[in-house]
Amino acid sequence: MDNSGFTLNPKVYDFVKWIALVVLPAVSAFVITLGLILHWNDAQVVAAVVTAFDTLLGAMLGKSATNYKTQNTLGDLVVMQAPDGTADGLRVVSAVENPVFKDGGQVMLNVKREPSPQ
DSSP: OOOOOOOHHHHHHHHHHIIIIHHHHHHHHHHHHHHHTTTEEEEEEEEHHHHHHHHHHHHHHHHHHHHHHHSSSSEEEEEETTTSEEEEEEEEEEESSOOOOOTTOOOOEEEEEEEEEO
């Protein structure tokens, strides 16, 4: 397993994603709206700072997601093929000790074909 690169714990990732997708855009819209109602001249500056921070979080989440996908965190399922074309055996090359699974979730496996031992 390749542990290089920036990745977030899945629970932290979900929380930060909620902040970036729900909370910060709502705060920015709220600040702009209050600025218009109250004639607050600095509302655009404050909303721009919130939006810039939200953009930074989005970039960090994207990088973490990309690094997480490139890591073999769940291992590889190797299918060996017999000379007649049938499956000769299955084995898991590597696994993670504490995987995070949710009900109804999907698991991606990298399937590699290895020649059968002769």
